[in-house]
Amino acid sequence: MMNIRPSAAIRKNYNEISELCKRTGEPVFLTKNGTGDLVVMDVEAFARRESMLKLRETLLRSEEERIAGKPGHSIDESAKMMSRAIREVTDAKRG
Template sequence: MMNIKPSAAIRKNYNEISELCKQSGEPVYLTKNGEGDLVVMDIKAFARRESMLRLRENLIAAEEDRLSGKKGYSVDEVSKMMKDAVKEVLDGQRK
């Protein structure tokens, strides 16, 4: 479900919007004069998204390297990289 609020709501109902972000884990879209203006979200959800984006970027870069013939990684190296990535995502959820 997409949460959309007028920009004035952030001034009048900061605590309500903050709680909505925390409970839903989803961003709240703020509009100004009926047009999209800002997006606000819980810091934990933001950190989780950033971690997932970094993981995806790393996976894409590794696949591009593989396709271009660059040196690959051993099973042990990949296993360690995946464990590190999962740990980073989980640590981002706990913050």
């Protein structure tokens, strides 16, 4: 579910919006005069999203290299890289 609030709500109800972001782990979209203006989100949720984006970029780059015929990695190397990526995402959750 998308959380949408008018931009004035951030001034009047900061604590409520902060709690909503933390409780749901989802961003709150703020509007100004009925038009999208800002997105507010919990720092931990932001860190998780950033980690996932970096992981997706790495996976996409690897797939593009594979398609281009570049040499790949062994199963052991791949397992180590995946473990490292999982640790990074897990560490980002802990903050």
